[in-house]
Amino acid sequence: MDKANIKKILQGVKDGSINMDDAVEELKKLPFEDLGFAKIDEHRNIRNGFPEVIYAQGKTVEQVKAITKKLMEKNNNIMATRAGKEVFEGILEITSDAVYYETAKIVVVKKRDIAKSDKTIAVITAGTSDMPVAEEAAVTAEVMGNTVNRIYDVGVAGIHRLLAKMDEIMAANVLIVVAGMEGALASVVAGLVDKPVIAVPTSVGYGASFGGLSALLTMLNSCASGIGVVNIDNGFGAGYLAALINKL
Amino acid sequence: MDKANIKKILQGVKDGSINMDDAVEELKKLPFEDLGFAKIDEHRNIRNGFPEVIYAQGKTVEQVKAITKKLMEKNNNIMATRAGKEVFEGILEITSDAVYYETAKIVVVKKRDIAKSDKTIAVITAGTSDMPVAEEAAVTAEVMGNTVNRIYDVGVAGIHRLLAKMDEIMAANVLIVVAGMEGALASVVAGLVDKPVIAVPTSVGYGASFGGLSALLTMLNSCASGIGVVNIDNGFGAGYLAALINKL
């Protein structure tokens, strides 16, 4: 309920067209979102240039299609994450604007132009196996209007590969570090820069990596300051958080 | 080794006062920090207005005093975290500029004025027992030049207490959410704002909280986007990361 609506009620009270008790009841039942204190998802996204997001995993193609259709009415950009090829093909049936980022497993339906930020988000990976998660982060950030610099396969076991990228690393405004196995890259990167680092542990590894637990603990226990950690394999979450920060 | 030094060697080569082989050796041994690619902690801190930080836990009072003395030579601000009262008293013996933040367990030696940021960092806690960790975050952020708004004891079990603070919450540029036990507050806050949220699980709780593991997992698995998590009880890390972000 926006101001206009509240005013209308008050006007009705004033001119006697609305009974006062009815007005009280009306005002007391105000849905929360109308009071302005809850974030209005619909408007905020468009205002911020943020896309609508569909988490496709665990949904049928038909379900994703239906949600996409409904969201398309708002004329905003849409992204479906954790989407297999069959999801992309399903969405293609309802709109030709869909683009598929295969490694990232993201479908993007582009309804509006996406501005590019001046400041760069660097997405850095330890190994090539971390790429799917890194791409989920990178594409998410890009669809949210950010310039992304991908710096892949610079894990700490070959520190010279990382150091050779120092210029690019120090030029970034926000950094996303994606690493599985021992996940040590986040500490090294955070030690080199004085910008916020978002660490994404991946489930890459075997044995005592325990599905990403090893990298997760490494990142949480980093002796370097300036690191925020997201869930294992949560590339989307990292890209989203980086976009929030880069927009400040 | 700054430009001047390299130039001096080159000049020596040019005018023949330095043998070429010696020059090669000299240049090959260049300590890394001199080449400019590694962040020069000493200068960066002062340039950024960041304080020198001493992690006092596990150090004797004498050790902390010695480090403080040495750091004081740089004429920069200094903060000692996880510092008991005896540490504060020890530092007082070498400088009267020391101030003690008892709940935060932080000693600050203020050598330079600390500017206050225009944008606010909100520090929000679920319960009163989370206050020591929250204060560690808040004081850290303040010493790093930020305006901090403390919003304490607004846990999700009484959601109206939280909602009553909506204006303050939505006014913040960066938010730090500190919660133990089930740690659910981070999700609720992140769902209300579109600013970066730094979540700090605390070890407050008993039984199946397993020393903060419960809150940590909650925060990592948040269904709300825009959350970065730090280690259990790591108030300093949260304050530092928030300061980095708020400075962008």
Place this chain on the structure above:
Amino acid sequence: MDKANIKKILQGVKDGSINMDDAVEELKKLPFEDLGFAKIDEHRNIRNGFPEVIYAQGKTVEQVKAITKKLMEKNNNIMATRAGKEVFEGILEITSDAVYYETAKIVVVKKRDIAKSDKTIAVITAGTSDMPVAEEAAVTAEVMGNTVNRIYDVGVAGIHRLLAKMDEIMAANVLIVVAGMEGALASVVAGLVDKPVIAVPTSVGYGASFGGLSALLTMLNSCASGIGVVNIDNGFGAGYLAALINKL
């Protein structure tokens, strides 16, 4: 052995038709269930309007059919939980009274009318992916004679969606909260009502959700009072417990 049987033995002792030593032996061997101190499953279910329950998982269709057939002799309602479509089709072969609740994966064979309770059980979910577990709970409660109000997809990341349902939530006599990932919904709901809340963690999530462990710990550590937790994904258990409470 009911009273009648004991009386018959005593009568035999009295009139001499039963030797006293034989009577002693007979009485000492009384199967436990006959003494009345153990709950007589067969009678209790019918008396309470509770159905017979078959846990179909890990049983072959033939096994479930055989058990169903045998239970049908008692002329009581029957429900088979964790039942795939092939189980339903198998049961259909022996009775046309079978109904299949697909999302809940429950087959119900209705032999008696199910009364509807006046008091409502609310089943609340955080996300749409929690629906299968929620439906298992809801259908279980319904088959046990309860009026159920489903309030789905009101997770804490969008607190306004939850608050918009306040009236329905406060009208419930018992509440079942179903949530995966961070599982924070139970705390928020329990903080809003003063009725018993049954919390069901689900295995929805990935990475550090560790198969539902995250939501489970969250719910156990809730800072809100009035919550009882059941096993991960145990919709049936929640529905059953809610029915027991709602019947009081």
Place this chain on the structure above:
Amino acid sequence: MDKANIKKILQGVKDGSINMDDAVEELKKLPFEDLGFAKIDEHRNIRNGFPEVIYAQGKTVEQVKAITKKLMEKNNNIMATRAGKEVFEGILEITSDAVYYETAKIVVVKKRDIAKSDKTIAVITAGTSDMPVAEEAAVTAEVMGNTVNRIYDVGVAGIHRLLAKMDEIMAANVLIVVAGMEGALASVVAGLVDKPVIAVPTSVGYGASFGGLSALLTMLNSCASGIGVVNIDNGFGAGYLAALINKL
């Protein structure tokens, strides 16, 4: 903000004493608690006969005294849980109405009479070491107006001790089962009754009990239906939940 206040604003709008824009702003800022959708702790407790609760652990005696003083103004009953003897003595200094339940570690300040429920809550323990947790549950339930029947030391390793109490067990309306080590008692009890069972794992045990984890998992995995589990050692939570149920 109650009806009266809203009406006053509307009246002001009607008679022109309040500017319409001011009224809109006033109404938009309505604190949440005033809208009636959030549970008003202060009133509810008195209405329900529930006491005010102070979690004393981690608070200084002075803090508990201060809170107690403030709560005493409402003239409601007060209970402080996890309270050592020094807390009791502190409270005694401000009111002679304080009573100390030593095993339960609960201080009760009784300002109003506590009605006794007709229906009984049974509190059952496996061993004598589980008594402190059981007493926390029992006293909590009693202070909340319930009749409690204590059935202690009837663990499953001597099943006859449990069965000898069958009458009392079956007479209860709600049952709280408190057990450490293997925690099997909850399953056995839930199999005997058709009333809700609240299971409280305790940290009693050593070695592979892992601080109560063993009992916790046992209770969550019970093959008996009708069990809700609370946190390890959470006697208060069990007593509170039982009281909520018994009040229905």
Place this chain on the structure above:
Amino acid sequence: MDKANIKKILQGVKDGSINMDDAVEELKKLPFEDLGFAKIDEHRNIRNGFPEVIYAQGKTVEQVKAITKKLMEKNNNIMATRAGKEVFEGILEITSDAVYYETAKIVVVKKRDIAKSDKTIAVITAGTSDMPVAEEAAVTAEVMGNTVNRIYDVGVAGIHRLLAKMDEIMAANVLIVVAGMEGALASVVAGLVDKPVIAVPTSVGYGASFGGLSALLTMLNSCASGIGVVNIDNGFGAGYLAALINKL
């Protein structure tokens, strides 16, 4: 209720001195233990030569003394486990028959002679630090009437020490293997003999021994057959089980 009692009731029915309905009620209320199906602890212990056992940990000296006094009425042997010196001194005050096994932390009150079994129980430890647990097992077994052969400090890191004891090891009828750290000794011993082996993991170790978890898992996963495992540090349980087996 023994046969005599049942007969008396039947006699009453027969001769009319007992009303039949009363008899039915009487018989239905038969306490479980009277029916003979529950093990009568009091008689069994004496018949088997088993002592009464008091688990002293977590009990006050006064409590242990009170229980001891009561048990002494049965004129059976008594043992108190996990008993500190102060417990022993307390018991000494009520009986001069008490003996203290310091390493085992067991007090024994000997009221009857303890027969010695022909067949030997071997108690084997990996290191000297495992001795307290081993002694708890050994003394328990001895008090229960067994001949015990202690073979200590023969861990697998010096396999020759173990093999040098082959004769004694192969002569045992039951073997208890006590080991912390990696706990490998149980496998090696079970591979050498064809007698039952009871494995007791101890909490001896540090770091990744995780309080005995390492040894526990080792013993459970043994590739040798014929091993039963008890809880970490549960020397009493091992001694008791060995005594049960040795008695067969």
Place this chain on the structure above:
Amino acid sequence: MDKANIKKILQGVKDGSINMDDAVEELKKLPFEDLGFAKIDEHRNIRNGFPEVIYAQGKTVEQVKAITKKLMEKNNNIMATRAGKEVFEGILEITSDAVYYETAKIVVVKKRDIAKSDKTIAVITAGTSDMPVAEEAAVTAEVMGNTVNRIYDVGVAGIHRLLAKMDEIMAANVLIVVAGMEGALASVVAGLVDKPVIAVPTSVGYGASFGGLSALLTMLNSCASGIGVVNIDNGFGAGYLAALINKL
């Protein structure tokens, strides 16, 4: 090397047919097994009536066939555990003496008669889903010459079903208790008898059963004495240990 061989060497030394240095070398190289201190698997099995055992899991049918063939030369009984139907069919190709126990997944090749013990091993399960593990235990014990009494589906949630079997339970010499989920049955049984109980946790369950961890911890923490635990799902290990004990 048996006595005869050693004597032969000594005789050679005595009569000079063997050079002394050669004799020394010969004696120093004595393979361990020849010295009698290592258990001679080949002979022991036949002497004890124990079968040869092949752990078929992870082996190809061809590998199992090859091992079977070789073992058949010793003319001893053979059992292959964790054997699928295809393994049985493979073995059938080389001997018609093979019998398949489908639920137990055991193939037995019977070359010698198996004596039946006088004393009975009871195999008790909590639920029907525990049957495969129970059958592995039961068949193993039978093939090792024991009389087995199967008492299935008597879990603690229906204690009367268990108590109704009291006579059979108390008649057993050794008891194997097989249970998943909360695994409480072992404690109850051990509390009823004074014979050794071997507890087998199973991976039956879901959610917080964590693949059998719940039942495992329950059994290790049992408050009843006289229980030895084997690995999760290790029916063979339980049957083997029970056979060792029953043979004493």
Place this chain on the structure above:
Amino acid sequence: MDKANIKKILQGVKDGSINMDDAVEELKKLPFEDLGFAKIDEHRNIRNGFPEVIYAQGKTVEQVKAITKKLMEKNNNIMATRAGKEVFEGILEITSDAVYYETAKIVVVKKRDIAKSDKTIAVITAGTSDMPVAEEAAVTAEVMGNTVNRIYDVGVAGIHRLLAKMDEIMAANVLIVVAGMEGALASVVAGLVDKPVIAVPTSVGYGASFGGLSALLTMLNSCASGIGVVNIDNGFGAGYLAALINKL
């Protein structure tokens, strides 16, 4: 950048053909690897006789082929680990020099002769199921120029099998011990020799082996000195480390 290049710049400075400021910039931008402080993978491998290594798991056959092709240009030996048969067949298409080690799942492309070390690396396994991991270690060591002695199936449950191999075990310069389940073999071997032992836990086992965790903990907690542990199933890592040591 090698000495020659640095000299060239200095020469240019000396003879004036290079401007001094340009020289400073050039020297400051020296890529890290050129300064000699980072290990030059390309040269080191050939110098040491080490092969290029491709971790094939998670890579498509096409990707492995492409990497192989590129690496073949250096004319060094190549090994692809965790390579299925289809990987081997793919590589065969580009070079006939490929050899497949099926159990080890390693493809070797031999471009240079591999010298054999004088000192032996012993690879010892507890069971036959540990062979794939052991072969990965053995083949890795061989391809890196080492003489390997395989001693398989000598687990601690039959200690005589191990002791019968004493001569071979004591002759090794480095020992790799591969064991799953309880993993006790490493301790026994390390207790017998005074050479470095590399312990490889394997995921062989079930139930409480928790995917190799049991063996891992055992090896880390060994009471024998001289053991270094690698990740679960990490045969390659063990072979590589052993080769590094054997080369000293």
Place this chain on the structure above:
Amino acid sequence: MDKANIKKILQGVKDGSINMDDAVEELKKLPFEDLGFAKIDEHRNIRNGFPEVIYAQGKTVEQVKAITKKLMEKNNNIMATRAGKEVFEGILEITSDAVYYETAKIVVVKKRDIAKSDKTIAVITAGTSDMPVAEEAAVTAEVMGNTVNRIYDVGVAGIHRLLAKMDEIMAANVLIVVAGMEGALASVVAGLVDKPVIAVPTSVGYGASFGGLSALLTMLNSCASGIGVVNIDNGFGAGYLAALINKL
């Protein structure tokens, strides 16, 4: 039993002074250690220059003194690890040769000169808090005859500090890396050198470091090759293993 002894027996057989049956018995009972296949601790230590080692933790001062006294008879060097000051003072009472390494908590009784190896073992730590563990490793290695180079406080959060030590790092023959918290240093170091790296996780840290688990997992999952891991805080084990390797 050495050759001489065997020969004596054979001689006795030959000349008839020993009865043949007695000789057979004598030979069959040969203690294992006499056959030469078990490592003769006493001689090996002296031959290798290895000290006798006493693990003082959990031993009384009197016990350590007694063991020291007995070991001193062999005239070999002795070291007591995990020894508090009171242990040192106790040993001083029996020998003035004792030296105390306070940070390492090691007492050394030097009876023989310790040769210094040509090749260096580098002991590297991430932080200053890791020093006690590092010193345990360093002193152990030194007492075992090695030249040790300590490189402390070069953690990955300030990679330039590490790289500044490149020369020393690359000059080492074996490297011990000691790190707590995230433990990433081992990967970085192993990536820089081609020498064996022994990684020692420490329990330094808090929260999600879980007593060293985080660093342990990091080191086990290292993407760098050539790392062997020892138990958390096991400086002695690392020093011992490094000494074994350096001696090759």
